[in-house]
Amino acid sequence: MTSSLTVLDPTEAGAPSRNAELVDLPPDLAGVRLGILDNGKPNSDRLLSLLADRFVHRGAELYGTLHKPSIGRLAPVAMLEELVSACDLIVTGVGDCAGCCSCSVQDGIAIERSGVPTVVIATTEFLTTARISARAAGLPDYPFTVIDHPLGSLRPDQLAQRADSAMRQVLDRMATAG
Amino acid sequence: MTSRVAEAATTQPPAALSSPRIEVADQSAAAELFLQRGWTDGLPIVAPTPALVGDFVASVGREPAEVLGEIPEQNRSITVEKLAVNAVMAGCRPEYMSLLVATVRALTRAPFNLHSTTVSGATAPLLVVSGPVVAKVGLNSGFSVFGPGHHANATIGRAVRLLLQNVCGGLPGVIDKATFGHPGKFSYCIAESQTHNPWDPVHSDRGVAPDGSAVTVFAGESPIFARNDWSDQPEPIMATIADAMLPSHFTGGGVVVVLGPLHAAAMARAGMSKADVRQGLFRLARRSLTELRRAGRLAAEPSPDDDSTYRTVVPTPEDILVVVAGGHLYGYSAVVPSWVGGHESVAVTEALDDEESARCVIPASAPQREERS
Numbered sequence: 001m002t003s004s005l006t007v008l009d010p011t012e013a014g015a016p017s018r019n020a021e022l023v024d025l026p027p028d029l030a031g032v033r034l035g036i037l038d039n040g041k042p043n044s045d046r047l048l049s050l051l052a053d054r055f056v057h058r059g060a061e062l063y064g065t066l067h068k069p070s071i072g073r074l075a076p077v078a079m080l081e082e083l084v085s086a087c088d089l090i091v092t093g094v095g096d097c098a099g100c101c102s103c104s105v106q107d108g109i110a111i112e113r114s115g116v117p118t119v120v121i122a123t124t125e126f127l128t129t130a131r132i133s134a135r136a137a138g139l140p141d142y143p144f145t146v147i148d149h150p151l152g153s154l155r156p157d158q159l160a161q162r163a164d165s166a167m168r169q170v171l172d173r174m175a176t177a178g
Numbered sequence: 179m180t181s182r183v184a185e186a187a188t189t190q191p192p193a194a195l196s197s198p199r200i201e202v203a204d205q206s207a208a209a210e211l212f213l214q215r216g217w218t219d220g221l222p223i224v225a226p227t228p229a230l231v232g233d234f235v236a237s238v239g240r241e242p243a244e245v246l247g248e249i250p251e252q253n254r255s256i257t258v259e260k261l262a263v264n265a266v267m268a269g270c271r272p273e274y275m276s277l278l279v280a281t282v283r284a285l286t287r288a289p290f291n292l293h294s295t296t297v298s299g300a301t302a303p304l305l306v307v308s309g310p311v312v313a314k315v316g317l318n319s320g321f322s323v324f325g326p327g328h329h330a331n332a333t334i335g336r337a338v339r340l341l342l343q344n345v346c347g348g349l350p351g352v353i354d355k356a357t358f359g360h361p362g363k364f365s366y367c368i369a370e371s372q373t374h375n376p377w378d379p380v381h382s383d384r385g386v387a388p389d390g391s392a393v394t395v396f397a398g399e400s401p402i403f404a405r406n407d408w409s410d411q412p413e414p415i416m417a418t419i420a421d422a423m424l425p426s427h428f429t430g431g432g433v434v435v436v437l438g439p440l441h442a443a444a445m446a447r448a449g450m451s452k453a454d455v456r457q458g459l460f461r462l463a464r465r466s467l468t469e470l471r472r473a474g475r476l477a478a479e480p481s482p483d484d485d486s487t488y489r490t491v492v493p494t495p496e497d498i499l500v501v502v503a504g505g506h507l508y509g510y511s512a513v514v515p516s517w518v519g520g521h522e523s524v525a526v527t528e529a530l531d532d533e534e535s536a537r538c539v540i541p542a543s544a545p546q547r548e549e550r551s
Contacts, residue, residue, distance in 0.1 A: 007208045008197040008226045010217050010263040012345040014254035042477075070522045072294025074251060098353055099294030099519070103251055129297070129353055136253045 017138030020109055023117040024177040025170070026088065030059035035087030037079070039104050040071045042152035043159065044094040047121075050163035051091060063087050068107075072099035075107045084114040093121030096151045101126040102133035109137040119170055123149035145169045194242050195228055195235070195259055212267070216349060219339055219364055223267040234262035237272035238279055238537060246279055247286025251293035252347050256282050260345050261337075268337035274315055274330060276534035277393060278337055281305060284395040284528035285338075291523040295397040296348040299356030301517040302363040303338060304398035304434060306501050308370040308379040309391030311530055314538045317369035321505035323436070324368060324401055324512070335365030360400040368503055374439035375502035376446030383452065383500075384527035391535050396434050396499065396525040397517035407509035412445045412458065415509070420462030422513040423491045428470070429520030432497040435459060435513055439506035452500050460495040464488045491515075499525055 026032050034055050036048050045065075052062050063086050068075050083090050092108050095101025101122050108120035122130040122144050134142040146169070147162040154162065202208045208225035212218050224230070235242045235258055242259035249255070258279070265278055285292045285303060295301055307317055318328035326332060342348040350359065370380050381392035404422035406415045419435060426433055437445070437455070445455055467484035470476045481487075492498055504510065517523050530538070 004201050005204055005208060005225055006199050006201055006228055007211075008195065008199060008228060008231055008263050010197070010212075010226060010260065010267060010340065010344040012254055012256070012260050014252055017253055070291075072291055072298070072519050072522050098297035098299070098355055102293070102297065102347075106251055125355065132347075132353065133252075 014136050017136065020113050020137065020139040022139060022142065023112050023115055025117045025174045027174060027177065028059070029055055032060045033063050033086065033088045034060040035063045035083040035090040036065035037075060037083060037090060037092035037107060038065055038067045039093060039095070039100050040068055041094055041096055041100055043154055044151070046156070046159050047094055047147075047151065047162055047166075048091060050160055051166050054163060054167040055091075060089070072103060074103050080107065080110055080114070084111060084116050087116060089117055089119070091119040091121070093145075094147070094151055095120070095122035095126050095130055096149060098126065098129050101129045105130050105133040105142070106137050109134065109139045109142065112139060119145050119166075121145045121147060121166055123147055123151055125149040143173055195231060196243065197231075197259060197263060199228070216352070217340075217344055218267070219336065219343070224269050226263045226266040230266045231259065231262045234265055234270075234272045234275050235259060237275045239533075240279075246282040249286065249293050249346055254345060254347070256286065256341065256345055261341060264340040264344055265337040268333045268340050269329075270333040270337050271315075271329075271540060273538055273540045274334050274337070276530060276537040277307065277311060277315060277334060280528045280530045280534060281334075281338060281393050281395065282341070284393055284526045287526045287528070289524045290395055290397070290526045291519070292346060294519060295517050295523045296342050296346045297353050298517070298519070299348060299350065299354030299359055299363075301397040301399050302360065302366040303342075304362065304396045304514055305335060305338065305367040306370060306380060306394040306396065306434070306499075307367065307391075308381045308394070308501075309389070309530075311391035311535055311538050312369040312372060314535070315540060317367070319369035319371040319503045320373075323503045323505075324362070331367045331369070332365050335367030338367070339363060339365060362398065362400055366398065368436070368501075370501050371439065371503050374442060374506055376442055377452045377502070380499065380501045381527050381529065384525075386527060386529040391530045392527050393530070394499070394525055394527040396432065396514065397523045398434060398514040399516070401436070401512040401514050404511045404513060405509060406441070409509075410444045410447075412448045412450055415441050415444055415511075416455070416458045417462055419511050419513065420459050422511075423459065423463040423515070424465060426491040426515040427518045427520060428475070428489050428491060429518055430493055431516040431520035431523060432499055432525050433492050433513060433515055434499045434501060434525070436501045436503050436511060438504040438508070438510045438512070439502065440509045441511045442502045453495070455500055456495040456498045459498050460490060460492070463492075464490040493521075
């Protein structure tokens with residue numbers, strides 16, 4: 001008997017997806033057709049609506065809000081195709097739990113792969129989850145829009161603050177794009 | 179185990195295994211390393227040597243690289259080899275592997291939603307094994323059925339737990355940020371009683387032939403016990419069980435009701451079928467909107483008909499999964515509420531085929547536990 005033992009690694013890292021390219025946000029929002037993909041978490045509809053108002057205020061045209069049938073699953077392909085064909089920019093979220101966050105990240109990066117830029121919103125506590133998911137989806141440096149956790153129990157004034165914070169981050173990204 | 183491990187260190191490992199190999203000094207060094215890397219549930223593990231893992235792969239007659247199921251949300255797949263590594267770590271016998279293969283098939287079928295139920299961490303997949311395979315692998319369906327003391331229940335459930343952590347993204351505290359988790363996340367595997375079940379097995383309600391064997395997976399919270407020792411009549415017993423169903427989340431999806439043998443017998447004596455039991459529980463397990471609001475469980479504004487509008491814990495009677503198990507000395511049943519995602523994860527039943535059932539037979543030389551009744 002030798003003095004060492006060989007053991008096997010029990011983990012599975014997952015097959016890395018081929019790398020995706022991050023699509024630049026438009027330099028300004030005038031005339032930009034905006035699509036919203038709501039994952040259905042409590043208060044995500046309110047937050048996304050407040051954020052859409054802020055986009056529209058800056059000249060974007062709201063195409064509409066599509067609601068995922070399941071919070072904790074990937075969006076149906078047809079839903080993504082509709083948004084991609086009708087919109088210049090798509091905002092999705094809100095990832096405020098492990099299951100929904102990783103699904104929204106996958107949805108967002110699938111849209112990026114179709115050539116349309118996205119804003120994926122996650123809460124502070126799920127940024128790690130979001131990053132792991134982005135790596136699995138082939139876009140490890142995806143620039144998430146991050147709002148403070150939690151979301152579900154927020155009052156309207158707090159939601160407005162979160163929407164303002166998200167909008168500032170989007171404008172910063174636009175300013176540094178290209 | 180010791181002799182097999184010693185052998186593992188000296189025999190040539192099977193070439194087909196592709197997992198990265200790590201050299202350690204001995205069993206306890208392996209256990210420490212795995213603990214440090216977050217690869218365990220916190221308890222010591224059996225070192226997954228290539229020889230042991232090779233035995234486990236061979237026990238199902240499949241290639242190590244064969245994909246048993248996929249998790250599209252994570253770009254991950256579950257191979258025979260990774261299942262075997264985690265089953266060895268959990269302390270399983272190789273004869274449990276075919277049951278675990280069927281379990282992985284069930285877990286990775288879309289309706290179960292393995293990704294979200296795993297990473298949310300609020301629940302554990304409850305395994306309900308039914309049919310002749312229960313006796314073949316020595317699963318306990320009797321006294322203390324949710325509790326410790328039985329090798330097959332303990333290690334099969336643990337193998338699933340380790341698999342969820344190591345292959346399915348459910349790393350506690352990192353991805354799985356559950357508020358509480360629950361004790362069933364260590365191991366959550368029960369068997370249906372063949373001795374005390376007055377009806378056909380649970381899998382026969384779910385598309386598998388009554389004489390077959392199957393595993394049913396259900397994203398379950400911890401069990402809630404329903405005690406009714408004073409009555410031998412179905413109505414009061416069903417009222418007690420229905421009351422224990424009310425902590426459910428009312429978000430669609432299902433609920434598991436494990437009828438204790440005395441409760442099942444009372445219903446069968448009264449001539450009730452299992453469908454009657456489901457119907458009875460469905461009729462009783464409901465709350466008015468007023469009651470839900472009083473309990474702080476409704477966010478919406480009150481409406482005039484709240485007193486007369488009722489919500490049932492599940493959408494239809496068929497969403498109540500009735501299983502018979504547990505000890506037969508006291509009047510207890512158990513309710514396992516589902517994941518809060520409700521309809522986003524439903525129970526999935528997967529049959530073992532004839533070959534898989536045959537592979538579950540433990541050689542006579544191995545000590546077996548039988549259901550005592």
